[in-house]
Amino acid sequence: MSYQAEYxxxxxxxxxxxxxxxxxxxxxxxEPPMWGFDGSSTNQAEGGASDCALIPVxxxxxxxxxxxxxxxxxxxxxxxxxxxxxxNTRAACVKTAKKYAKxxxxxxxxQEYTMLRLDGTxxxxxxxxxPGAQGPYYCGVGAGRVVxxxxxxEHTQACIDAxxxxxxxxxxxxxxxxxxxxxxxxxxxxxxxMTFARWLLHRIAEDYEVVISFAAKPIKGDWNGxxxxxxxxxxxxxxxxxxxxxxxxxxxxxxxxxxENYGDxxxxxxxxxxxxxxxxxxSYGVSDRGASIRIPWQVERDGKGYAEDxxxxxNMDPYTVTRIITETVCSAEKx
Numbered sequence: 659m660s661y662q663a664e665y666x667x668x669x670x671x672x673x674x675x676x677x678x679x680x681x682x683x684x685x686x687x688x689e690p691p692m693w694g695f696d697g698s699s700t701n702q703a704e705g706g707a708s709d710c711a712l713i714p715v716x717x718x719x720x721x722x723x724x725x726x727x728x729x730x731x732x733x734x735x736x737x738x739x740x741x742x743x744x745x746n747t748r749a750a751c752v753k754t755a756k757k758y759a760k761x762x763x764x765x766x767x768x769q770e771y772t773m774l775r776l777d778g779t780x781x782x783x784x785x786x787x788x789p790g791a792q793g794p795y796y797c798g799v800g801a802g803r804v805v806x807x808x809x810x811x812e813h814t815q816a817c818i819d820a821x822x823x824x825x826x827x828x829x830x831x832x833x834x835x836x837x838x839x840x841x842x843x844x845x846x847x848x849x850x851x852m853t854f855a856r857w858l859l860h861r862i863a864e865d866y867e868v869v870i871s872f873a874a875k876p877i878k879g880d881w882n883g884x885x886x887x888x889x890x891x892x893x894x895x896x897x898x899x900x901x902x903x904x905x906x907x908x909x910x911x912x913x914x915x916x917x918e919n920y921g922d923x924x925x926x927x928x929x930x931x932x933x934x935x936x937x938x939x940x941s942y943g944v945s946d947r948g949a950s951i952r953i954p955w956q957v958e959r960d961g962k963g964y965a966e967d968x969x970x971x972x973n974m975d976p977y978t979v980t981r982i983i984t985e986t987v988c989s990a991e992k993x
Contacts, residue, residue: 661726663690665712666857667734670701670745673922674872674973677857690714690730694737702734702745709737715748716850721819722861729820729857731850748849751977755846758988762893765848765980766825766841766964770884770972771859772876773806773834774869780877781805781868782833789833792882796831804829809863810836816858822851831882831932841889845980852976872973875926883927883934884972890983891964894991899961901991906942906951906965908990909983913940913950916986919978921971928969935968 663682668675678700682693697703697710712732720727734743742749755763773781782805783789798804810827817824817838825839838859840852856872863870875883894901909916917924917937928937935941935950942951942965944958950969957963970979 659686659726660684661686661728662720662723663714663717663727664720664723664729665690665693665714665732666729666853667712667732668745668747668853668975670697670743672701675745675975676700677853677860679857686726690717690728693732697734697743702743707737710743711735711737711740713740718820718822718854721816721858724819729854731853747975747977747981748846751849751981752846754981754984755844758984760993761984761988761991763845763984763988764842764891765845765983766839766889767848767852767976767979768837768839768885768887768889769852769855770830770835770837770886772832772871772873772884772972773809773836773863774871774876776867776869778869780832780834783877791880792831795829795833795835797828803833805834806836806868809859809866809868810838812862813855813859814838816862817855820854820858822855823848824851824855830884832877835876835882835884845977845984849976849980872971874921874923874971874973878926882932885927885934885968886921886970886972886974886976886979888967888970888979888983889964890967890980890987892987892991894993895962895964897962899958899963902953902957902963902965904990905987906953908986909951909967910940910942912986913938916967916982917969919974919982920969921974923973924969924971927971933968937969 693712698705698708716731717728827838928934930936933947941949943949944953945955952966
């Protein structure tokens with residue numbers, strides 16, 4: 659009996675890569691093999707040498723097709739030498755994770771996103787106008803406050819059925835905006851699971867003719883942007899509060915290096931308003947959602963735990979964000 663393997667990868671679209679996918683029909687008992695694709699159509703090659711290779715690196719049950727069908731994360735490789743393609747950010751993430759494995763870094767990512775109609779307006783916004791001011795929508799319930807719940811329910815169950823590390827969901831501050839959380843796991847695993855979860859969200863929303871936007875500031879003006887708050891901790895942080903402070907201080911020494919890798923259009927979102935810190939200033943504080951990094955109140959109380967970098971955009975590359983946080987924190991941490 660044959661089954662379907664859905665290969666999923668990140669393309670070379672700039673400034674924010676898109677998810678791509680294609681299906682390979684596999685004979686029963688056979689593992690998904692290396693496979694080629696036309697890189698000239700994904701901004702990953704020139705027409706005169708268009709072939710790129712996909713190397714399967716992680717597979718999960720396909721919760722949409724069910725049965726023996728699978729979803730497959732694939733890394734993009736150069737066809738000639740099978741080395742990582744320049745757009746292959748996962749390979750660099752794997753290398754960093756191995757280098758700092760002794761620090762036992764783990765992550766949890768809070769993925770915000772906005773549901774749009776096909777004309778680009780958010781669900782919950784009246785045609786040609788605006789809804790009531792923000793306030794009743796966050797974690798809300800009821801018509802007029804919440805929209806798109808049917809997509810949320812289907813997506814959440816799909817993630818559970820696929821075995822993904824989904825931890826929760828909630829309606830966000832702006833109408834039509836939602837969040838789901840993935841974690842906790844090492845940087846590579848949490849990034850793979852986030853990639854699967856993003857793909858499933860896009861795919862499920864197709865059936866409702868809804869566009870999923872990860873734009874940092876989908877609606878200009880007095881509306882919240884969309885982020886991907888990234889929670890992180892090393893073994894030392896989980897054992898003592900000084901390591902939490904040291905991690906924040908280390909990140910504070912590399913403000914622009916981090917911000918420049920945290921997603922497109924970050925300056926429009928990190929304004930110092932709407933629960934953000936200014937993009938070019940660094941701060942950290944306990945229970946402070948206006949800081950660059952928030953230390954949860956229970957972490958201070960317990961004297962150990964984790965920290966939340968609130969700056970990454972919804973459109974960030976999780977492989978890049980987990981890699982750079984790992985490099986900065988672990989390189990400054992003494993074992």
